[in-house]
Amino acid sequence: MLTPADASLAARLPQGVLRDPGPAYTEEPRGRLKGQAGLVAAPRDVQECAAIIRACATARVAVVPRGGGTGLVGGQIMSDGPAPLILSLERMTAIRDIFPDEGVMIAESGVTLQAARMAAAGVDRQFPLSLASQGSAQIGGVMSTNAGGVNVLRFGNARALCLGIEAVLPSGEVMHDLKRLRKDNTGYDLRDLLIGAEGTLGIITAASLVLAPVPAEQGVALLVVDSPAAALRLLSLAQARLSGGVTAFELISGVSLRFLDAAFPEMRQPFAARPEWLVLVEVGLPAGLPADAALEGLFTQGLEAGLVHDGVIAQSGQQAADLWALREHIPLANRHVGAIASHDISLPLSQVAGFIDDAGAMLAGLGDMRVNCFGHLGDGNLHYNLFPAPGRVREDYDDIRRDLSQRIHEMVVARGGSFSAEHGVGRLKVADLARWGDPARLTAMRAIKGALDPLGIMNPGAVLA
Amino acid sequence: MLTPADASLAARLPQGVLRDPGPAYTEEPRGRLKGQAGLVAAPRDVQECAAIIRACATARVAVVPRGGGTGLVGGQIMSDGPAPLILSLERMTAIRDIFPDEGVMIAESGVTLQAARMAAAGVDRQFPLSLASQGSAQIGGVMSTNAGGVNVLRFGNARALCLGIEAVLPSGEVMHDLKRLRKDNTGYDLRDLLIGAEGTLGIITAASLVLAPVPAEQGVALLVVDSPAAALRLLSLAQARLSGGVTAFELISGVSLRFLDAAFPEMRQPFAARPEWLVLVEVGLPAGLPADAALEGLFTQGLEAGLVHDGVIAQSGQQAADLWALREHIPLANRHVGAIASHDISLPLSQVAGFIDDAGAMLAGLGDMRVNCFGHLGDGNLHYNLFPAPGRVREDYDDIRRDLSQRIHEMVVARGGSFSAEHGVGRLKVADLARWGDPARLTAMRAIKGALDPLGIMNPGAVLA
Structure with missing residues (x-):
């Protein structure tokens, strides 16, 4: 049984590691979860960190590690159980x-x-x-x-x-x-x-x-494509031409662009009509192969193959940064609109287009909502986020939210995909892992957890229930 | 306690998985170790494989997995203890x-x-x-x-x-x-x-x-350099120019070339005088950047920087294959000469040149021998092999062989390197791991082994004693 982090534990910690347990240590970016902090300790070096862990082990106190606190699945937030010690790495900055x-x-x-x-x-x-x-x-x-x-x-x-x-x-x-x-x-x-x-x-x-x-030549283009399927054919083409020179291949949707319009009206967009699908392509190339020439070659080949309809190729570092800014502001625009539910999914590349079609059709049958599907298409990693229809609010969907996510994750898993591509399991997806994880793998994970952390003090409730 | 793989176990295995336990299942490439095989089983699918493992767990019989049998550290060879079941994957070839x-x-x-x-x-x-x-x-x-x-x-x-x-x-x-x-x-x-x-x-x-x-453009060059240090500066230069386009960067020594002369006198070598150090550089590049032009650019820059003295750039696929053949025949040439001791080491790149100097000096003080130092320089991975002086034989060094390897591994570890870069631990390097492995890491490894394989049936004696 774990016990709370209290004054008696504080007395056993190395001198000077305690910090005021302010709200910054118990919050997460979306503000949906609220943690507890019996104590907050910030070691200055690995030996102090080890001493803190030993003290927690002796006292049977839960340790919740904390970095920048930007995690999106609650791995840094322990809301239940005896109050933990928050172990912040903020002072180990060398x-x-x-x-x-x-x-x-x-x-x-x-x-x-x-x-x-x-x-x-x-x-x-x-x-x-x-x-x-x-x-x-x-x-x-x-x-x-x-x-x-x-x-x-x-x-x-x-x-x-x-x-x-x-x-x-x-x-x-x-x-x-x-x-x-x-x-x-x-x-x-x-x-x-x-x-x-x-x-x-x-x-x-x-x-x-x-x-x-640093690549000798770098460049960025924003290309208008017909569909995610066309985007993936373009990726295949780019990979064949550029032999590892494609460093990013990001999907942007028309919904992304319209959300950017709403949240950042001052932001200039390259296409007056807002296309339904675009890809941001970044390349890093050897000396002797100018990036704009390589991107023009790709653009031309994409046009000829009927995959690309329009596009801009950055002519300067500033233009490249401006194109990236569009992509990078999408999560902020999403927060401005307010998502019903967000999904960080990945799929085998050949399953991406089919998933987008099928999930769209499924959602259309469930209610009036908007889908912003964007992200790291080159990795098969989509941020598939659902938003209220215009004029409606997040709360209107409270009764179907869980079901929506469940169904999306089911479709993803059925296609050999993952319900958490890059965000992790944290505490928010523990039930998903228990449901969809391979049973033998879960058994082995629990055995490893038991072997390395027999007292169960390390971030209890995260990853495994 | 483990028991031998015998007829009673055989009776519990899935139908038709047993193979004749011929010598092919108990040998390794260098012929230095000889294993035992109580039974040999070759499952046709994963379910049969699982049934074999379950039968071995029930009977407490050791399982030694076997692939192509090419491992160089005895991971596939169990010489001691109750005779194991050799589990060969040879029939799972889909x-x-x-x-x-x-x-x-x-x-x-x-x-x-x-x-x-x-x-x-x-x-x-x-x-x-x-x-x-x-x-x-x-x-x-x-x-x-x-x-x-x-x-x-x-x-x-x-x-x-x-x-x-x-x-x-x-x-x-x-x-x-x-x-x-x-x-x-x-x-x-x-x-x-x-x-x-x-x-x-x-x-x-x-x-x-x-x-x-497959890279749009591929090419190979063999360049003569002054020293391993010059080779590493050339690598740095190549990486900066080619932005990930260097796909191999292999060190070849003058000793390598002379061993090739001895073992394969019919093999043509590009340099009449046998240089002391060479690198084989392979590149894979985007369309639009011909590989020979890129390699010529690198060659010229290397010449100007005083790093490269001579070189050949393959002008055809056949020439590229011929240059690769030199590199690939070195291990065979080594066997022809007969090594005293072989070392598969890796070092931080900035430690490679210093190690080669220091180890050479140390060995010169210990006796008359030849060093063939070659391998995957770009990874900091050297095959550092010792051979008898001309006119002497392997057995002349029997009394110092263990000490030689010990000292080389000590020098490697002192420089932050590894005593097994790519061959693994197997059974031959278990003592090395126990000696040089981080104690906390070893403790955790043992805990994981105990958690996942509490009966200790899986390849006992490999990796951990």
Whole structure:
């Protein structure tokens, strides 16, 4: 049985780690969940972090790790049970080392993703993980949730961008594994086990991150396509032409554009009529192959193949940033409108178009609503979000919301897809995992959780019930 | 306590799975280890595989999984203890499905790597995992050992090329997780845990493999460099110019060339004088950037920077194959000469040159021998192999062999490197792992092993003692 984080635990913690448990530690971005914080502790180094975990283990107190707090599935929010200790990585903000010629940076978990990206840029490299919340999201959270974002198509998710970790295990032991090696086959892959475990198997305190060369040529285009199916054929064409040079391939819908109009009327859009489907294509290419020429070649081939109808190719860094801004403001526009329900799904690429058709038809039969379907098409990862019809409000859909999500997830799973592509399980999707997870896999996950965290103190209630 | 695989177990196995336990099931490539086989069973499908595991669990019989048998660290060889059941995947050879536009292939574990690569080529894609033993090595073994090879620099190791697995867990349960998704954050990463576990946590029976587009432009060059340090500066230069277009960057030594002369005198070499250091550079580039022009640009820049002194750029597919043949025949040439000791090490890139210098000096102080240092320089992965001085034989070094390897591994570990970059731990490196592995990581590994395989039947003695 767990006990609350209280004064007697506080007395056993290392000097000076406690923070005021203000509301910033118990909130999440959408404001739908509210957590508790018996204590908030922010270690300055891994040894203090380990001492906190040992104290919590001794006292049987739940530990909820917290990075930037930007998670969307409640992994950082414990609402029930004895009040936990919130373990914030906010003071572990060192970039311990950077090796430009190796393409490696060692960053502590409290470093924001933005700061990590800037540190890489400072040595003429890139840390190719980019997502909307990067100004707040921290490396520890990014790793613990195996974050994705817009460049997974070329560089993989967080797991693929990490060579090693330092972590405090639930026992309070420190695992020192900050390797800078591209190959190291010496035993079980605990790094990838802790990455994506959402703090339920230990606390990642630092990571050895992969830096990539900045492409010699970079470019962005926004292309109007007939349909998601046409977009995917265009992707196939682009991959064949550019041999790994496509670094992002993002779907934008007409609904996205109209929501941007509503939320950001001052934002200029390149197409006067709002097309129903567009893709934002980003390329990173070798020296000797100018990006605008490569994108024009793709555009022309797409036109000839009947896949593309219109498009703009950025002629400057500013224009490229403006096109990206359209894509990046969609989540904010969504919040402005107010979603009924959001879904972070992925599908095998050949199932994407069929899913969009079938889900649209299914929803049309259930009620009057708007669908904003957008996101990382190149990864088969869609943000499939439902909004009230004009003139109606979120609450009008309260009685069907759960059913809507259930049905969408059912359709996704039936097509071999995932009900959580990049956001994780957290606490909001625990029931989904229990329902759709492979039984043998779930049994093995529970066995691992029991073996590494026998007291059940690490982020209880997240991932596994 | 385990019991031997005997007639009473045989009677409980599914009909028709038993094979004659010939010597092919108890040998390994270097002929140094000899295993035992109480029984050999070859299931035709995952259900038969699961039934075999359940029977072994009931009878407390050790299971040693076997793919192509090409492993170099004895993971497939159990010499001690009650005779095991050898579980051969040789009859699970279906390519179940192939999705060219998704870049995915579902292959059973008994498919050879060569067959998988040919199946990909048949739909105009590549399975970018390539290694010397690919004609025999099977997908199951490749995955279970997280195999590497020559294209890791661009495409990652086996782990990075697998989207999902089907596996039989030690309990006999089947984990169905053959996803075709690029993003799927729904719980612990059991896929990557089983990959690289060398059969100690379960049997991988099929894998969902990543296929990549065939590059629009491909080319190969063999460049003469001053030193490994110069080679690494050239790599840095190539990465900056070619933005991910370098698909292989292999080091070849003068010793390699002279061994090739001895073993394959008919093989033509491009440089009459045998240079001391060379790199084989392979590129895969977008349409519009001819590979020979890109390689010439790199060659010229390397010359100007004083890094490259001579070189050849393949002018045809045949010439490219001939240059690759030099690299690929080095292991055979090594066997012809007969190594005293071999080391599959990796180092942080900035530590490679210093290691080569220091290790050479250390060895010079210990005795008269030849070093063939070659391999996957772009990954920091060297095959650092020691050979008798001319006129002497392997046995002359019997009394110092263990000490030599120990000292080399010590130097590697002191520089943040790995004593097993791509071959794995198997049984030959169990003591190395116990000595150099992080203690907290080892404790966690043992806890996981105990949780998933409480009877200890899965490949006992491999990875963990």
